[in-house]
Amino acid sequence: MINKIISSVEVAVRDIPSGATILVSGFGEAGSPVELLHALVDLGPTDLTIISNNTGSGQAGLAALIANHQVRKVICSFPKTSNSVVFPELYRSGKIELELVPQGTLAERIRCGGAGIPAFYTPASVGTPLEEGKETRIFEGRTYVLEYAIRADYALVKCRKADRYGNLVYNKTARNFGPVMCTAASTTIVQASEIVEAGNLDPESIVTPGIFVNRVVEVRNPLDESILIAENRSYPWQKKQ
């Protein structure tokens, strides 16, 4: 019987080695797999490349991983948010590398990575500094940039419900990058707020079919990044300040 359910976040991430490339879901403070990221902080691999829309907020979740000096490079579209403090500091001091990618290009590069398409053309960034060094080509009189697929060793994704096959549904705008990231990693690890029986999810409404998912771990009542920021919590946990 196929059963992708893993007993804990620790077990789910324990084979992630130093040097790994990891897709991390989330946009702003919604959809980030905070518990999986904290398990990765506990595990301690270093020299990671993280692909995520942002660079984390506050001092928990992705920001904690970066603060813990485990991340060598970030590929993202928007590395600063009103609550991001960790990345800017490391970036300014030259301690972390940044590849800046327009958000739609980032999403499509990841989708292509999952869909077996090595490269595609997009009009985004033409004539801007982000076009520099990239190949361009004219189609029907308009200039486009050639962009390459992104694949990763792992994807860490948060969702709302999952079943033993790895079928997933998400919650509102916390869906964001999750579905495309699930498709583009050698090993996709998902934390779900609830694991349900196979057949419980409506087959017409499953957003991520299980074929894209390798491991599912239930994290009931997951930490809410917005609340962690409001409470100024840092991971590893310290006394509330």
Add this chain to the structure above:
Amino acid sequence: MINKIISSVEVAVRDIPSGATILVSGFGEAGSPVELLHALVDLGPTDLTIISNNTGSGQAGLAALIANHQVRKVICSFPKTSNSVVFPELYRSGKIELELVPQGTLAERIRCGGAGIPAFYTPASVGTPLEEGKETRIFEGRTYVLEYAIRADYALVKCRKADRYGNLVYNKTARNFGPVMCTAASTTIVQASEIVEAGNLDPESIVTPGIFVNRVVEVRNPLDESILIAENRSYPWQKKQ
């Protein structure tokens, strides 16, 4: 108030001119917009280019449109099915043009047409006759073919439920090409078995957001292509044989 609901299939298709390029949903006998196609037979535009996975079955629906000599060219992956009779005859007598495209390439070309991507690379068809005349390129040691986006003047699509915004859900494997076709036409016309109030469709489960749809027409109890074939029905309707 936004209201994309049209009173009848006749009104929904009446501006489709001769020479138009039209995407038609459906795979085998599931998901074809039979009533919209019959309205197009009644309307009578000619010299059409049809993009669809198949070329119709039996003597109704898409097959009736082809039999009525309204179609100049078909772009498809599988122009013959066990029940297709109309296309093969016209093709053998040189009366209809065919562009044969691998099925996944067809789906992706249409998706790219809707997603603003003019071209992409795929491994499908490399080293085969369908690669001939196409540009190839090597990425990481593997050869890929450059394929171009497909856009059309119209899309004719069948779905299960729709609302006034044009939000759609489909039924099982009748979904097939519908969602990508909705995105790639200047005017997307959809027949839905049921039109429901806005808000009735679960926002997490809408497959085609209304932004991709221009016109929705309710066709309750739509004709079933399988039954039409079994009953040997021809459109325009003749006595049952």
Add this chain to the structure above:
Amino acid sequence: MAEETVKGWDTSTMAAMAASDIPDGSYVNLGIGIPELVASYVPEGRELVYHTENGLLGMGPSPAAGEEDHELINAGKKYVTAIPGASYFHHADSFAMIRGGHIDYCILGAFQVSHNGDIANWSTGEKDAIPAVGGAMDLVAGVKNIYVIMQHCTKTGEPKIVENCTYPLTGKNVVKRIYTNYAIIDVTEKGLYVNKLAPGVTFDFLQKNTGAGLHLK
């Protein structure tokens, strides 16, 4: 100088004028800041559908206090609501809407707009700045009509409408109309045309505060 007393329109009026220029039934993406105000001034009887690039079509107004859902936010990371008829989708689908030309209007803020519709709104190019582009380059490349709402001059009085942008570009030849506190200016193939002047603003005054040549309609 007398000019210092010229205020022109307030941001609400700018937003209201932009709102009145968007036809009924349009699909609209609103940038962060003044553009967000546009949604509050849609003329009665019109229905616009708001897209937010983080995966929601049919975005509604801010929730009442205490009704915030941490997993229902807009691209500016603010709490929003969803109207009946809304839909959620993933990021690749969301940017297919943008890149594929399905969004009718995008109203953006800007640091600079040039005479030919180039826009710079993502980076001031400062040495120590953290570069962050988000979806801006996709939006200006993909949305059918790019409108800019911004103050006519910087806080230090420098023109923001210029011959050529000095800040890093977001996109080239994309802006169609500019709403400032001083005027509404259309970007055409023949140059910048003044569509409307704010009360107390003369053409000469406007030209003096603009870094590119203006034309009268």
Add this chain to the structure above:
Amino acid sequence: MAEETVKGWDTSTMAAMAASDIPDGSYVNLGIGIPELVASYVPEGRELVYHTENGLLGMGPSPAAGEEDHELINAGKKYVTAIPGASYFHHADSFAMIRGGHIDYCILGAFQVSHNGDIANWSTGEKDAIPAVGGAMDLVAGVKNIYVIMQHCTKTGEPKIVENCTYPLTGKNVVKRIYTNYAIIDVTEKGLYVNKLAPGVTFDFLQKNTGAGLHLK
């Protein structure tokens, strides 16, 4: 000739052998014809998930008579069912699964397979034939393991395993294993290796009926 009496395995046995070679938990796409039989012979205790390219993962067996749903079919346009845990998706997503290397095994029929794993299974190249490729080229290009099940020879006794395919190709260097009524043959970088012979089939007999050089393991 004595050879005429050699039947080798029947199609059920061929399908059962292929089924036993697919590991538990695999995602599998089955072609039309003999490959469809594979699903009936999966060893007890194993769970395979079937993909059909027209938009269903978790395809179940044929429905009982009278239970057919005209909108629930497979790529061969036959009525099927969906297992609990199945999901529906559109064609672009379905071929993302295929092209992206997410399907573990695809079992196909073929007109010809060459010594280096080229496969021809979509057209016999006849002048009057209607060319129809369907998803075959995407499947052979994208699925991790391409296995072929076919009769060893054509009805007129011609070898179907050949040095070079004479029919139009579906893909190059893609087939990993061939199940015929006479043998199981692995396609390796060093050539065709006989993995198993059917009862009554000798290596010499097999070689005589094969258009490309064979090796013994």
